Amino acid sequence: MKTKTSRCAGLPDAAELERLASVLRLLAHPERLRIVGRLERGGAAPVHELMGDLDHTQGALSQHLNHMKRAGLLQAERRGKEVWYSIADRRAVSVLHCMCCKKENP
Template identity: 40%
Template sequence: MPSKETLAGAGEILRALAAPVRIAIVLQLRQSQRCVHELVGALGVTQPLISQHLRVLKSVGVVHGERTGREVMYRLVDDHLAHIVVDAVAHAEEG
């Protein structure tokens, strides 16, 4: 059985993934790394909203941002979380 700390961390990650915009961000980053304005264009939501959701995902270790010149390029930390999101979307589509 995982430790209480591990279970709490898993709960934080799942809570962070619970917002539809964050799910869409993970799906976008699954394809390739993106900067904020690319996510704004792809998802059709405002820059402040994208930035807020990226902060949440970054705080639980789902995404990592790396500055390249004036842009910050975001990428998924690993593929495990993308699989969770893809499976959840597939399950919802079957529903």
């Protein structure tokens, strides 16, 4: 027996692959990778602090944060005037770490 998926058994289906790809698209951006790294190392932070650490304009940073939040990668919590962001999906950190490994096969 040889179906179209015989060598792809166990792979996510089309809809799930589309979801995985859409999350990866968000991570596939240098500034957003920096945001993930910053939040991993420095912990949760309000936007203006991230602005200082990462050297973004306010509008651009806010859009990056909101995209990642809507995708579930980050979570946000308002504390008074500030909104504190932190990592909500550990796959963001995992992917960053994966990418920083050596690429060679063992």
